[in-house]
Amino acid sequence: xxxxxxxxxxxxxxxxxxxxxxxxxxxxxxxxxxxxxxxxxxxxxxxxxxxxxxxxxxxxxxxxxxxxxxxxxxxxxxxxxxxxxxxxxxxxxxxxxxxxxxxxxxxxxxxxxxxxxxxxxxxxxxxxxxxxxxxxxxxxxxxxxxxxxxxxxxxxxxxxxxxxxxxxxxxxxxxxxxxxxxxxxxxxxxxxxxxxxxxxxxxxxxxxxxxxxxxx
Numbered sequence: 001x002x003x004x005x006x007x008x009x010x011x012x013x014x015x016x017x018x019x020x021x022x023x024x025x026x027x028x029x030x031x032x033x034x035x036x037x038x039x040x041x042x043x044x045x046x047x048x049x050x051x052x053x054x055x056x057x058x059x060x061x062x063x064x065x066x067x068x069x070x071x072x073x074x075x076x077x078x079x080x081x082x083x084x085x086x087x088x089x090x091x092x093x094x095x096x097x098x099x100x101x102x103x104x105x106x107x108x109x110x111x112x113x114x115x116x117x118x119x120x121x122x123x124x125x126x127x128x129x130x131x132x133x134x135x136x137x138x139x140x141x142x143x144x145x146x147x148x149x150x151x152x153x154x155x156x157x158x159x160x161x162x163x164x165x166x167x168x169x170x171x172x173x174x175x176x177x178x179x180x181x182x183x184x185x186x187x188x189x190x191x192x193x194x195x196x197x198x199x200x201x202x203x204x205x206x207x208x209x210x211x212x213x214x215x216x
Contacts, residue, residue, distance in 0.1 A: 002181045002184070002185060003180070003181055003184055003201070003213065003215045004215070005174065005177045005178075005181070007213055007214050007215060008176075008177040008180050008181070008203070008213055009173045009174065009177050011202075011203050011211045011212065011213040011214075012028070012173045012176055012177065012203055012211075013173065014211045015028075015203050015204050015205055015208055015209075015210075015211040016169065016205065016208075018208055018209050018211065019169075019204070019205035019207060019208025019209070020207065020208070022206075022207055025057075025058070025168050025169060025170060026168065026169045026205040026206040026207060026208070027057075027058075027165045027167070027168055027169075027205070027206045028057075028165065028166050028167045028168060028169060028171070028176055028203065028204075028205060029163065029164070029165055029166070029203065029204050029205070029206065030162075030163070030164055030165075030166045030180055030183060030201070030202070030203055031161065031162070031163050031201070031202040031203075031204070031210060032161070032162040032163075032183075032184070032187065032198060032200070032201050032202075033160065033161055033162075033198075033199040033200045033201075033202075034156060034160035034161065034162065034191070034197050034198060034199060035160065035197060035198070035199035036193065036196070036197055037156075037160055037191065037192065037197050039156060039157065039158060039159070039160060044192065045156065045157050046154060046155060046156040046157070046162070046187065046190050046191075047129060047153070047154075047155050047157060048153075048154045048155075048186055048187070048190060049106075049133070049148075049151050049152075049153060049154075050151060050152050050153075050154050050164075050182055050183050050186045051147055051150050051151050051182075052150050052151065052152060052166065052167070052179040052182055052183075053175075053178050053179060053182055054167065054171065054175035054176070054178055054179050055149075055150040055167075056149075056150060056152070056165060056166075056167055056168070057167045057168030057170065057171050058168055059149040059150075060105040060106055060148060060149050060150075060151060060152075061080075061103065061104045061105045061106070062079070062080065062104060062105065062106045062107070062108060062145045062148045062149060063080045063081070063082055063100070063103070063104040063106075063107050063108070064079050064080065064081045064082070064107075064108050064109070064141050064145065065081075065082045065083075065087060065107060065108070065109040065110065065113055065117060065132055066081060066082075066083065066084075066109070066110040066113070066137075066141070067083055067084035067110060067112075067113060068084075068137075069137075070110045070137045070138075070139075070141070071083045071084075071110075073141065074141040074142075077141060077142040077145075078142075079141055079142065079145055080104070082100070084113065084116070087113070087116065087117065087120060087121070088116070088120070090120055090121070091119075091120050094123075094124065097120070097121055097123075097124040097125075098124055100121070100124075101121075101124050101125055101128055101130055104130075105130075105148075105153075106130065106132075106133070106148045106151065106153075107125065107130060107131070107132035107133070108132055108133050108135055108141065108144050108145060108148065109132035109133070109134055109135070110134075110135065110136075110137050111134040111135060111136055111137065112137065114132070114134050117131075117132060118131075129153055129155055129157075133148070152164040152165060152166065152183065154183055154186060154187055156187075160199075162183075162187060164183060166179040166180050166183060166203075167179055169205055180203070180213075184198075184201070198215075200212060201213040201215055
């Protein structure tokens, strides 16, 4: 059930008014508190990728992990690529693996490489929720990456709280409201009791106070 857009827009306007001007473009952040859900049960945990209808304002950073012809096609498409040889060279080098994990928001991998990626990068990417999205070697990597650039990660794993960026302060309030509703819809579909599992919803600018969205 989508939240009334006018209520979201009202909260966004208040969040803008209460945030002090900064010398950088602030993100618009969404915070959702859950209730009556036992995250100790694996089936209740949430880790979803949600494509935002209006993008993020600033694109997410995506790395393609591929080999051979797939890596060549990805490079020709102008994408950031980590090939098999470079991947194997990172074995046992946790410092380089951590640097890679911090450099990118998402990873896409040629499916046959997933076991190797799991061994070399799994210990670093796994805890960060950044394990690659596997795709066939024949996939259109450019199309996959373009989608991920407009995507946010929605996670409720250890604590009943969801946090994600939904845009930037220079975006239109209606566009931001549509993005927020896309996240809420995806979350609602995964929750055992749907919207009833949502306790509260807040929006804020990066450096501003949180403003509650009334949705009941």
